[in-house]
Amino acid sequence: MIVILTALRFEATPFIKHYSLKRDSSYKRNELYRNNDNSILLLVTRSGKLPSAISLTEFLTTYKLTPYDHLINVGICGTSATDNIGSVYLCNRILDHDTAKYYYPDMLYSHNFSEAGIETFSVPVNESMTTKESLVDMESSALFVAGSTFLSPHQMHFLKIPSDMLEPDKVSKNDVNTLILDSVPIVTEWIDHLVSLSNAETSAYGFPTSLFPEEQKLFDTISESLRLSVTMKEQLLQLFIYHKLIHGDLSDIDFCPPIGNVTNQKRKILFEDLRQQFLQ
Amino acid sequence: MKTCDNNFYNKPFEYIYVEDDCAGYAATTEHILSHFPDATLIPIHHYKDVFNRKNQNATVQRNSRQLILAVCKETWIYPGAPVCQDFGNDNFYYASLMMNCIFDCEYCYLQGMYPSGHLVVFVNIEDCFASLDSLLKEHPVYLCISFDSDLMAFENVTGYIGKWIEYCTSHPDLTVEVRTKSANFGAISHLAAPPNLILAWTLTPDYVTHNFEHKVPGLDARISAACLAIQHGYKVRLCFDPILHFPDFKSVYSDFFKYVFDHISPHSIKDVSFGEFRVSCDYIKKMRKLRPASLVLQYPYDTSTGVATYDADLSKTLTDYIYQEISLYVPSDKIYIWKGDNTND
Numbered sequence: 365m366i367v368i369l370t371a372l373r374f375e376a377t378p379f380i381k382h383y384s385l386k387r388d389s390s391y392k393r394n395e396l397y398r399n400n401d402n403s404i405l406l407l408v409t410r411s412g413k414l415p416s417a418i419s420l421t422e423f424l425t426t427y428k429l430t431p432y433d434h435l436i437n438v439g440i441c442g443t444s445a446t447d448n449i450g451s452v453y454l455c456n457r458i459l460d461h462d463t464a465k466y467y468y469p470d471m472l473y474s475h476n477f478s479e480a481g482i483e484t485f486s487v488p489v490n491e492s493m494t495t496k497e498s499l500v501d502m503e504s505s506a507l508f509v510a511g512s513t514f515l516s517p518h519q520m521h522f523l524k525i526p527s528d529m530l531e532p533d534k535v536s537k538n539d540v541n542t543l544i545l546d547s548v549p550i551v552t553e554w555i556d557h558l559v560s561l562s563n564a565e566t567s568a569y570g571f572p573t574s575l576f577p578e579e580q581k582l583f584d585t586i587s588e589s590l591r592l593s594v595t596m597k598e599q600l601l602q603l604f605i606y607h608k609l610i611h612g613d614l615s616d617i618d619f620c621p622p623i624g625n626v627t628n629q630k631r632k633i634l635f636e637d638l639r640q641q642f643l644q
Numbered sequence: 645m646k647t648c649d650n651n652f653y654n655k656p657f658e659y660i661y662v663e664d665d666c667a668g669y670a671a672t673t674e675h676i677l678s679h680f681p682d683a684t685l686i687p688i689h690h691y692k693d694v695f696n697r698k699n700q701n702a703t704v705q706r707n708s709r710q711l712i713l714a715v716c717k718e719t720w721i722y723p724g725a726p727v728c729q730d731f732g733n734d735n736f737y738y739a740s741l742m743m744n745c746i747f748d749c750e751y752c753y754l755q756g757m758y759p760s761g762h763l764v765v766f767v768n769i770e771d772c773f774a775s776l777d778s779l780l781k782e783h784p785v786y787l788c789i790s791f792d793s794d795l796m797a798f799e800n801v802t803g804y805i806g807k808w809i810e811y812c813t814s815h816p817d818l819t820v821e822v823r824t825k826s827a828n829f830g831a832i833s834h835l836a837a838p839p840n841l842i843l844a845w846t847l848t849p850d851y852v853t854h855n856f857e858h859k860v861p862g863l864d865a866r867i868s869a870a871c872l873a874i875q876h877g878y879k880v881r882l883c884f885d886p887i888l889h890f891p892d893f894k895s896v897y898s899d900f901f902k903y904v905f906d907h908i909s910p911h912s913i914k915d916v917s918f919g920e921f922r923v924s925c926d927y928i929k930k931m932r933k934l935r936p937a938s939l940v941l942q943y944p945y946d947t948s949t950g951v952a953t954y955d956a957d958l959s960k961t962l963t964d965y966i967y968q969e970i971s972l973y974v975p976s977d978k979i980y981i982w983k984g985d986n987t988n989d
């Protein structure tokens with residue numbers, strides 16, 4: 365699953381159109397959109413460090429992402445260099461202006477964007493302010509910090525389109541719309557690659573180490589009837605996982621709950637018998 | 645789009661994170677960087693800002709490993725851990741010049757030890773020699789320099805083993821072991837072998853290499869490298885570690901030892917060691933999470949001693965069998981077994 369994050373609704377519109385995303389009306393606090401097969405979601409986080417971090421945190425507590433899912437923050441930003449305007453940048457480091465702390469998204473995936481560092485401010489940046497990185501915005505560091513609680517640094521990507529030379533008031537909504545629209549082909553091409561990779565890796569590596577309901581029932585029956593200690597339960601779970609890895613399921617495991625009192629010695633013997641069965 | 649094998653991952657080391665303090669060690673830093681002229685360099689304040697980030701997924705990172713160049717400001721030399729083989733040496737230490745390895749063995753404890761799959765190279769190797777100078781004033785030292793990495797595999801980039809060879813030559817009270825699975829002996833073959841440096845090749849049967857060791861040279865390549873090192877006068881140790889239990893392990897290991905000692909004369913080696921699979925319980929938890937489909941990691945090991953290893957019966961069966969097989973070729977005083985108490989049998 366790929367989750368596109370934009371600060372503002374108008375930054376989201378071209379992507380909503382491109383992917384034919386539909387509004388999820390059950391998600392109340394922010395605008396959330398999704399496509400038919402749920403491979404692409406889009407969340408409008410609102411702008412600014414705190415609002416965007418809160419929106420993302422709420423989203424990530426609601427949706428449990430796997431290591432093969434990705435967040436992509438797409439949006440306009442300011443720049444200190446004229447040449448940058450209109451290009452799409454993948455940020456390879458993020459400076460939080462307020463704390464002077466740097467954050468580093470993992471740069472594992474190939475791309476055709478330019479690269480730059482970005483500095484995140486709590487207030488709109490203007491010419492009178494000193495910047496250390498060539499790009500500036502008001503969300504990236506906050507999204508990275510909020511996302512890091514739930515996700516790995518290879519799952520968070522920051523694509524920025526510079527729109528102004530630190531003169532945010534001089535940029536019209538129309539200019540911004542054009543910039544975002546122009547970026548759609550290159551951004552969506554990359555997103556499509558990530559979707560394919562995410563799907564392929566989820567099916568290749570997404571081996572479930574949790575138990576299916578039937579397996580959980582067997583686990584509980586064994587644990588209760590043998591009165592297993594916490595350590596033995598851990599061992600049993602490991603036996604379940606190992607056996608499933610080798611045989612695909614647990615259909616050949618044969619367990620009859622013992623009748624009568626299970627002494628410590630009897631429990632040890634029964635558990636060892638079971639262990640041998642699982643290791644076959 | 646720059647694609648690598650059409651799999652969308654960047655090639656290894658397309659990004660190199662360089663600590664600001666590396667500027668003080670320009671010669672080594674530039675030497676390493678010269679091997680990656682197309683890499684994007686990202687300046688960082690401290691290597692832990694990248695290496696110790698929260699929630700990294702080393703399994704995914706292994707698809708596109710990046711390099712971090714750093715200056716070690718902490719301890720260089722550590723006392724050997726109980727899970728390591730000390731070969732009967734009292735003053736047994738290890739040094740960490742690199743963290744992580746370019747190879748990818750499923751059973752490797754580094755996955756449990758480090759928060760990242762990326763590699764760190766400390767560029768101030770001269771400071772390591774200075775620490776060792778002080779230690780050598782106190783007593784002789786037996787030092788393993790390639791535990792937390794495979795230095796030989798990265799020798800073309802760092803040249804560090806070459807520097808150790810030079811250091812060994814002028815410090816006879818020091819014995820250095822370089823453990824490796826690499827076939828890269830050519831990188832140091834031009835250097836004269838010092839008597840106090842041991843090249844230790846870890847050899848594993850094809851079954852283990854195919855199933856659990858990724859991007860690692862095969863058995864023949866390792867054997868050829870070890871033979872070449874012997875021809876060049878190097879002391880060579882063979883390490884059969886970890887010994888794993890799997891169906892037909894007896895015939896697999898029996899054929900394996902025959903093959904190895906048909907190609908490497910037992911008289912030409914310094915000694916051999918072997919040890920069954922063992923990893924601290926804290927590490928294995930993390931390793932299992934990172935590799936949920938790994939048979940070698942998901943095996944239900946005995947964890948009652950704080951180390952995940954085979955249960956006592958199986959451990960005895962394995963150890964006895966492997967010892968018996970190796971004894972067919974190697975005299976017993978040259979065989980070291982890791983048994984948890986580090987005794988030499």
Ligand code: SF4
Binds near residue numbers: 745748753754825
């Ligand atoms: S070669 Fe050694 S250090 Fe490298 S991954 Fe394999 S076990 Fe780990």
